[in-house]
Amino acid sequence: MKATDRKAQAEIQDEIVEVASDDNSKVGTWISVGVVGAVILATYFILFGLYMARV
Structure with missing residues (x-):
């Protein structure tokens, strides 16, 4: 719409x-x-837990 x-x-x-x-x-x-x-933090803790379980 153009108003003049x-x-x-x-x-x-x-x-x-x-x-x-x-x-x-x-x-x-x-x-x-x-x-x-929260998703990023949960992913970090999960990956850290998996890493520590491997060591």
């Missing part, structure tokens, strides 16, 4: 900024980082 009216363009830009600024929640990001970190 300057006022309409400004309104559309304001709506885009409002939608972008509503995404302030980082809870999902931290949950994902925690899950990935």
